[in-house]
Amino acid sequence: SSSPAVITCKAAVAWGAGEPLVMEEVELSPPHPHEIRIKVFSSSLCRSDISAWESQLLQAIFPRIFGHEASGIVESIGEGVTEFREGDHVLTVFTGECRTCRQCTSGKSNVCQVLGLERRGVMHSDQKTRFSIKGKPVFHYCAVSSFSEYTVVHSGCAVKVSPNAPLEKICLLSCGVAAGLGAAWNVAAVSEGSTVVIFGLGTVGLSVAQGARLKGASRIIGVDTNPDKCEKAKAFGVTEFINPNVILLNFLSQVIKRITDGGADYSFECIGDTGMITTALQSCCDGWGLTVTLGVPKVKPEMSAHYGLLLTGRTLKGTIFGGWKPKSDLPSLVDMYMNKEIEVDKFITHDLPFEDINTAFSLMREGKCLRCVIHM
Ligand code: COD
Ligand code: ZN
CATH class of the missing domain: 3.40.50.720 (NAD(P)-binding Rossmann-like Domain)
Structure with a gap:
């Protein structure tokens, strides 16, 4: 297949702390080596998206695309990716699993040394962003940034799941x-x-x-x-x-x-x-x-x-993340959900179209929701 090109898509961009998100056309680069580009299907809003968005304390990183609790479908793969193919169903994860570092191989930890929680708004591999607006970088959140029609993540920060599982529900298993x-x-x-x-x-x-x-x-x-x-x-x-x-x-x-x-x-x-x-x-x-x-x-x-x-x-x-190693453990949690051994649906109090993402932010700030699922 031909190599993927830059695409433009809609994303909800935060321009400043606590400021309403603005729907923008953004450019998204092709996946770099060991990365994948995902068509986001659903993304629920988690409290930590809000905390980072409103924080005066945390380093102000703007403009930025929040969202990390998400499901989607692989659109294209970067060089060296063998684990995923176009069309695979995936969950994104805010803390990855490289499967080779000291922590990942310890059998005692889910805190990957290579793909751990990313706080600076850039990709793990090169400290740069994949999103831009008119050539100016737009920063990531937790190296996921799922409040966008498409996103690029490291292949270690996504988990392949059963294509039978409803993507609009299982996104909640990606974090909360x-x-x-x-x-x-x-x-x-x-x-x-x-x-x-x-x-x-x-x-x-x-x-x-x-x-x-x-x-x-x-x-x-x-x-x-x-x-x-x-x-x-x-x-x-x-x-x-x-x-x-x-x-x-x-x-x-x-x-x-x-x-x-x-x-x-x-x-x-x-x-x-x-x-x-x-x-x-x-x-x-x-x-x-x-x-x-x-x-x-x-x-x-x-x-x-x-x-x-x-x-x-x-x-x-x-x-962090309840001790789960995302790649090793998340597929079985999805199976438990499919077998009705755990509840997920009950946490979804609101379903909203992407355009209404600011409503989700208000509902959570006011304590009026558990999870709002945003449908891209
Ligand atoms: N006393 C009692 N309850 C309180 C108080 C208080 N002083 N203040 C707030 N609360 C209640 C609120 O009314 C609310 O019901 C609850 O605490 C917090 O719930 P939410 O819905 O705002 O937030 P959650 O459940 O989505 O997440 C809360 C965490 C604080 C755990 C948040 O940090 C988180 O999502 N962590 C996820 C784990 C993680 O490691 N994340 C890293 C990247 S996401
Ligand atoms: Zn979260």
Whole structure:
């Protein structure tokens, strides 16, 4: 076949922090060696897209194309790509798997040394962008940038999935739902009959709840400042709901300790607030209490907690993408969804055409959605 050329397509471009996205015609280069070009099918909006878009704190990288929780179809392949062919169905991933680095071959980690979380808005291989407008670079997000009709990703940042799986649903497995399930299963290994506390009941927190329920946790306590989450959370396995606004924050962990006879077995931080880590640690029990942090901090990246919390036997564990190795593990999560062993559809509260992408941003900012799926 002839080698692919530059294409122009529509993309939702962010020109500045917190500014509404603008639909632009962008140029997209052909895939470089070991990259693939994808026709994006659906992309759901994740909280971390919003955090990076509104952040005054993170390095301002604009103009930029956000979006990372996506599904699509391979349009063309770069030199040296053997794993994909035109027409393959794929999920994009914000943290890749090269399968050869020390981390990938360790059998202990999903934090690829070569294709890990990209923060500078460029491609891993050459620190450049594939998008431009009139010759000026438009930056990437997490080396995925799926709020575009087409995108280019490293072949290690895409996963081939069954062509029978509905692309407009499984995009959620590309980040939020998988991250939560993995935190419960791979990172915490929640055990039967245990007590779990989850701070933040967005798609990530509610996926932790789903994962904990499937492992037979007997109590799943959900904490969220949005009172609307109380009813919603029950559908995902949350058995008790606490709104911290009706208690003083200092007493939140005391309340949890009291109702759990000294603290939960596991607690999960799914808010993206490092200030909650102390509370999350205090909310689990002496001896074996385990706190897992999933949230990407929105404001202050440093954290602090009294050392005594660790001396008494607690563990604090961080994770990215719930410990899943995307290439090795995502296809089987898609199969579990197809076999109705895990819920994905219930997280989709809104379906929107690409033109309405700013509505999705507003809904999430206002806490009115779980996942908005944007259809390209
Ligand atoms: N106390 C209790 N609940 C709160 C508080 C608070 N102080 N502040 C906010 N909340 C609640 C909100 O009401 C909301 O219900 C929930 O916390 C957060 O949910 P969402 O829907 O905004 O966000 P999610 O679930 O999509 O994601 C939240 C994370 C913070 C986990 C986010 O960082 C994330 O998506 N992480 C994914 C994992 C990852 O590694 N990503 C890296 C690139 S995506
Ligand atoms: Zn995400």
